[in-house]
Amino acid sequence: MSHDDVLNPKQMPHDPEKATLEGKNKFLGFWFFLGGETVLFASLFGTYLALNGSTQGENTPEHLFGLELVFIMTMLLLTSSLTSVYAMYHMKNHNFQKMQLWLVITVLLGLGFLGCEIYEFMHYIHEYEFTFRSSAFGSAFYTLVGFHGGHVLFGLSWITALIIRNQKRGLNLYNAPKYYIASLYWHFIDVVWVFIFTVVYLMGKVG
Amino acid sequence: MSTAAAQKSGFLATIWDYLTTVDHKKIAQLYLYTGGFFFLVGGVEAMLIRIQLMKPDNDFLSAGLYNEMITMHGTTMIFLAAMPLIFALMNAVVPLQIGARDVAFPFLNSLGFWLFFFGGVLLNVSWFTGGAPDAGWTNYAPLSTTSPGHGVDYYVMGLQISGAGTLIAGINFLVTIVNMRAPGMTYMRMPLFTWSTFVTSALILFAFPALTVGLFLMMFDRMFGSAFFDVALGGNVIIWEHLFWIFGHPEVYILILPLFGAFSDIFSTFSKKRLFGYSAMVFATVLIGFLGFMVWAHHMFTVGMGPIANSIFAVATMAIAVPTGIKIFNWLFTMWGGQIRMTAAMLWSVAFIPSFTIGGMTGVMLAAAAADYQYHDTYFVVGHFHYVIVGGVAFGLFAGLHYWWPKMFGKILNEKLGKLAFWPFFIGFHLTFFIQHFLGLMGMPRRYWVFLDGQGLNTGNLISTIGAFLMAIGTIIFLINIVYTAFKEPKVGGDPWNGRTLEWAIPSPPPHYNFAQTPLVRGLDPLWVEKMDGKKGMTPSEPLGDIHMPNGSILPFMMSLGMFIAGFGFIYQIDSSSWLIAVFIGMGITLGSMLTRSLKDDLGHHIHKEELERDIKKGAGK
Numbered sequence: 001m002s003h004d005d006v007l008n009p010k011q012m013p014h015d016p017e018k019a020t021l022e023g024k025n026k027f028l029g030f031w032f033f034l035g036g037e038t039v040l041f042a043s044l045f046g047t048y049l050a051l052n053g054s055t056q057g058e059n060t061p062e063h064l065f066g067l068e069l070v071f072i073m074t075m076l077l078l079t080s081s082l083t084s085v086y087a088m089y090h091m092k093n094h095n096f097q098k099m100q101l102w103l104v105i106t107v108l109l110g111l112g113f114l115g116c117e118i119y120e121f122m123h124y125i126h127e128y129e130f131t132f133r134s135s136a137f138g139s140a141f142y143t144l145v146g147f148h149g150g151h152v153l154f155g156l157s158w159i160t161a162l163i164i165r166n167q168k169r170g171l172n173l174y175n176a177p178k179y180y181i182a183s184l185y186w187h188f189i190d191v192v193w194v195f196i197f198t199v200v201y202l203m204g205k206v207g
Numbered sequence: 208m209s210t211a212a213a214q215k216s217g218f219l220a221t222i223w224d225y226l227t228t229v230d231h232k233k234i235a236q237l238y239l240y241t242g243g244f245f246f247l248v249g250g251v252e253a254m255l256i257r258i259q260l261m262k263p264d265n266d267f268l269s270a271g272l273y274n275e276m277i278t279m280h281g282t283t284m285i286f287l288a289a290m291p292l293i294f295a296l297m298n299a300v301v302p303l304q305i306g307a308r309d310v311a312f313p314f315l316n317s318l319g320f321w322l323f324f325f326g327g328v329l330l331n332v333s334w335f336t337g338g339a340p341d342a343g344w345t346n347y348a349p350l351s352t353t354s355p356g357h358g359v360d361y362y363v364m365g366l367q368i369s370g371a372g373t374l375i376a377g378i379n380f381l382v383t384i385v386n387m388r389a390p391g392m393t394y395m396r397m398p399l400f401t402w403s404t405f406v407t408s409a410l411i412l413f414a415f416p417a418l419t420v421g422l423f424l425m426m427f428d429r430m431f432g433s434a435f436f437d438v439a440l441g442g443n444v445i446i447w448e449h450l451f452w453i454f455g456h457p458e459v460y461i462l463i464l465p466l467f468g469a470f471s472d473i474f475s476t477f478s479k480k481r482l483f484g485y486s487a488m489v490f491a492t493v494l495i496g497f498l499g500f501m502v503w504a505h506h507m508f509t510v511g512m513g514p515i516a517n518s519i520f521a522v523a524t525m526a527i528a529v530p531t532g533i534k535i536f537n538w539l540f541t542m543w544g545g546q547i548r549m550t551a552a553m554l555w556s557v558a559f560i561p562s563f564t565i566g567g568m569t570g571v572m573l574a575a576a577a578a579d580y581q582y583h584d585t586y587f588v589v590g591h592f593h594y595v596i597v598g599g600v601a602f603g604l605f606a607g608l609h610y611w612w613p614k615m616f617g618k619i620l621n622e623k624l625g626k627l628a629f630w631p632f633f634i635g636f637h638l639t640f641f642i643q644h645f646l647g648l649m650g651m652p653r654r655y656w657v658f659l660d661g662q663g664l665n666t667g668n669l670i671s672t673i674g675a676f677l678m679a680i681g682t683i684i685f686l687i688n689i690v691y692t693a694f695k696e697p698k699v700g701g702d703p704w705n706g707r708t709l710e711w712a713i714p715s716p717p718p719h720y721n722f723a724q725t726p727l728v729r730g731l732d733p734l735w736v737e738k739m740d741g742k743k744g745m746t747p748s749e750p751l752g753d754i755h756m757p758n759g760s761i762l763p764f765m766m767s768l769g770m771f772i773a774g775f776g777f778i779y780q781i782d783s784s785s786w787l788i789a790v791f792i793g794m795g796i797t798l799g800s801m802l803t804r805s806l807k808d809d810l811g812h813h814i815h816k817e818e819l820e821r822d823i824k825k826g827a828g829k
Contacts, residue, residue: 003810021386025311029382036374036412043420043453047435047446054441132433136441139433143424158805165806174808 006173012094017180021171024066030181034188041192044147045199048140056135059128061204070201073116074193077152081190082108084183091179096171099179103163106186110156115147141200148196151189158182229313230719234320235298235615241324242291243750248331249283250682252276257639257675260668263660269420273656274341278333281344282362286369287327289600292526293465294320296607297404299615301380303710303717304401306389306726311382313757314804319376321767325376326369329774333361343654345451348436348444352428357778364774367422367568368767370415377411380404389709390748395489397655398732399475399482402489405450407461413500414457421450422482430781445510452503460499463595464492466603467534470556473610474538476704477553477738478545479730484537491530491537498527508579517576524574531567531726535560551625555606558633566594569644584654584672587647593640605629605685613703617715618696621688628684635677642667683727707732712745720754723819754814762800769796 006020012018018027052061121142124130132142137159159182166175225233254275259268268276286706302310310316333339340362341350351359384397384405397405425447434440436447475482482488504512504520538560547553569591573579582588605628612620646667651658658664702711712734713722724747730736737745774795779786 002813006810007808025382025386028376028385029312032378032412036378036416039413040416040420043417043450045449050446051435051441054443056441079567132427132431134440134692136434136437136443138426139424139435139442141439143427143433143435161802161805174810178756178805180336 007169010065012171012173014092016091016094016171016173016176018177020177023173023177023180026177026181030184034184037188041144041195043149044144045195048144051136051140052200054136056137057129059134059138061137061141064124064128064130065083065201065204067201067205069116069120070197073113073120074197076109076113076192077118077190077193080113081105081187083109084186088180088183091171091176094171099171100163100167103159103179107156107159107163108161110152110186111155114149114152114156117145117152122148145196145200148189148192151185153180155186155189159186224759226764227317229309229317229757229759231302231310231313231316231494232615232716232719234316235295237320237324238295238298239615241320241327242288242295245283245287245327245331246289246292247682249280249288250679252280252283254675254679256280257672259656260658260670262669262791263662263665266656268656270656271338271341274343274654275334275339277654278340278343278346278358278362279331279395282330282340282366283327284596285344285462287330287364289462289596290373291323291327291603292604293407293462293600296400296604296611297376297380299466300611300710301401301404302383302387303614303713303721304702304708305384305387305392305711306722306728307383307387308721308725308754309757310379311387312379314760314809315379316480317760318763319372319379321763322372322375322770323369324372325767325771325774326365326367326372329771330361330365333358333365336361345455346425346447347451348425348428348447349438351425351447352436352444359425360778360781360806363422363426363429364777367419367426368770368774370418370422370618372767373411374415374419377408379417380408381412384408389725389728392709392733395486396728396733398468399471399485399488399492400465400468403464403466403471403492406492409465410457410461410464410496410499414454414461417450418454418761421447421673424450424763426777430777431755445507448507448510449503452506453500456506457499457504459595460495462743463599464495464598466607467492468606470538470559470611471541471604472708473552473556473606474541475732476610476706477548477550477556478542479548479705480541480545481707481735482537483540483543484533485731487533488537489753490492491533494530495527498523498530502527505574505576505579508576509583514576515573517783521574522698525571528567528571535564535567537807550609550619551622551629552609554626554629555602555609558629559602559606562598562636565641566591566598569647572585579817582647584652585647586643586651586653589653590640590643590647592815593643597636597640601822605632609768610704611710612692613699613715614710615706615716616693617698618692619699619703620692621696624684624688624691628681628688630681631677631684632681635674635679635681637734638674639678640674642670646671691807702734707735707747711734712737718815718822720756720819723754723823724751725749727756751816751819753816755821756814757811758806758809762804766797766799769793769798 018024083102083106087099087106090096090099090102130138132138162175163176165201225237227427228234232807238333255268257263257275259273294810298310298316302308322649336357338358340346340354340358342354342359342362346359346362353592384401424433424435428436435444436442436444438444471482471488501582502514502520502524505524508520569587573582573588573591609620609625612618649663651664658668699715701714703715704711709726712726726745727748728735729746734745772794773790776789776791776793780790
């Protein structure tokens with residue numbers, strides 16, 4: 001396939017993200033990468049579960065967490081996963097502008113989530129003096145949730161860069177796989193949050 | 208870009224070519240040179256340890272320096288010597304064995320190497336900045352979290368950076384083997400070295416993130432005041448042990464499995480027989496890989512996990528002897544009735560079988576949890592793991608290098624010198640480590656910088672040290688052989704060993720596109736199938752046409768350099784927050800390079816048909 005066919009395909013195939021060998025490789029390689037990320041988060045969850053009782057005082061999970069904010073955050077992130085599915089749907093239908101629009105909405109929802117998380121952390125630090133250093137529970141909490149937040153930040157930067165870079169030239173066989181794996185990443189972040197919501201917040205409040 | 212640089216001549220152009228290369232064969236050479244260098248560094252450290260233990264109450268090394276020496280010997284040999292040398296063989300051979308023109312992610316291949324390189328350099332810089340890490344290669348907390356100075360910080364940052372490189376390399380080989388195989392190269396036709404690379408890469412993918420997390424926790428505790436391993440604040444030091452061994456036990460299979468694959472190819476080639484029990488060998492490889500994740504806690508029998516946990520891990524550990532036994536017997540049966548050629552590669556391989564079997568046997572002894580309370584942290588353990596790592600991994604690397612040297616460099620390593628290097632190394636190896644089992648059973652603990660006179664340990668330790676010198680002599684002869692071969696040995700053709708697999712179907716060293724036409728694979732040992740049909744080479748599966756190749760790039764080097772700079776920043780920001788500038792500059796370089804990579808199109812280039820035809824006329828490409 002010549003370069004011109006990749007950048008300006010005469011006809012877009014149904015699965016533009018897997019139309020080239022590079023695209024197929026990226027698709028598979030990214031799934032493997034997410035497998036490794038799963039082990040990474042599993043290790044962090046294991047550490048958290050080992051240390052969530054080591055609160056050294058009154059800043060226990062039950063005392064700290066408020067499910068209202070966490071519910072809003074969950075809704076924001078789950079919805080953003082849905083909007084990124086819409087974006088991929090439009091990619092498969094070769095409707096570039098709609099894909100970009102849905103991705104912008106995804107980024108905005110992600111920013112909303114990140115803003116809530118920063119507010120939550122600030123709240124714990126200033127209202128409760130509950131920090132990264134105050135107990136083993138504090139270290140484990142901020143590390144697990146913070147790693148997830150870092151992933152959100154990275155994902156937002158990545159998707160934003162893709163939106164801006166390709167706004168003028170539209171979809172082609174070179175950037176379609178990039179969009180696709182960015183959306184995979186976003187789904188993965190969402191799945192991890194479901195576990196954080198359950199293990200950290202629900203079990204912390206109820207368990 | 209890379210072709211333009213390659214056409215320029217001159218020293219600087221060559222340097223630039225290697226800094227930017229994405230060619231798996233050149234990256235293999237980079238891994239070989241760097242891994243070889245660190246192998247020598249680790250070897251010198253080993254010699255210093257053995258000199259210190261040559262006689263009782265020796266004062267050759269101070270206690271603190273001795274701790275640094277054992278830590279750096281272990282860390283260097285595992286992470287900076289054995290793994291990169293294995294990656295050198297994988298990079299040089301695996302794409303050729305499956306009939307591919309390059310790996311799936313050439314750019315990431317380069318990034319993986321440079322991350323390993325800068326991680327290794329960072330770790331070793333610690334020698335010159337006030338002390339190397341000194342908490343053992345296992346770096347147990349709280350010894351590590353309370354170790355003064357910056358040694359352990361270097362351990363954390365160095366391994367974090369090089370570990371990221373290893374993870375990238377693992378993903379790359381997984382995708383390469385799944386997606387890039389030539390037509391007809393089904394999974395059950397893949398050579399064993401490719402199979403073992405595949406399983407190893409899966410182990411890397413699922414094992415290294417545990418180390419990543421462990422190192423992050425250690426980094427946060429040491430540099431940012433968190434309390435994961437600080438018992439006073441409710442921390443738990445056993446978390447480190449679990450995370451380390453969830454990574455660390457698969458790691459030993461990551462080291463040995465590729466060499467199992469190399470031995471399989473070597474036994475088959477030099478016995479002029481197809482591998483005995485091919486499918487059983489594949490099954491055993493996969494099974495060892497799977498069980499490798501189920502046994503990490505056998506390193507922790509004495510921690511106090513309780514009899515049930517200890518029993519489960521003991522039984523799982525012993526179970527690994529079964530697939531390993533399958534392999535040992537299949538290698539023996541491959542040689543049985545074959546036309547054996549005792550080349551240097553074969554010599555190392557044959558020597559591997561009894562050596563490794565002894566290591567496996569002591570492994571089963573250690574797996575018996577109740578008995579392990581006696582062996583734990585004695586020289587018995589040191590003897591055991593050197594029997595599997597030297598007797599398995601080091602022998603395998605020597606064998607693999609002898610076997611594939613002609614493919615990498617176009618010349619056979621001198622056979623006489625090769626065998627001359629083997630004997631002192633082989634005898635020295637058994638002298639060094641066999642006696643250590645008995646020293647351990649007599650109660651000599653590992654990691655002590657002196658032993659006392661009059662406890663019956665003198666002779667054993669002296670013998671061990673003499674053996675270490677013999678191993679050093681063997682290594683030096685091997686190095687002389689490399690130089691001698693480079694200057695004195697003649698060039699050989701593409702298939703000097705009468706090989707069976709695809710890498711021997713192309714010239715040595717191969718052109719940078721490997722196969723002018725992708726070959727059609729018609730069975731196990733594809734080249735042998737064609738030879739038995741009276742053909743000279745592989746049947747192509749496609750007409751001669753333009754070949755798409757990736758472009759070189761300096762970005763992998765820049766990303767890794769950024770991490771290197773940031774690493775210093777993280778280490779020293781405890782002393783002065785102005786070092787945070789180094790963190791920002793370093794991460795800026797890394798993230799900026801990543802952004803550049805994301806935004807700038809890189810579509811590769813084409814090698815045109817006419818150029819290929821010219822190459823073929825000159826004798827290449829077939």
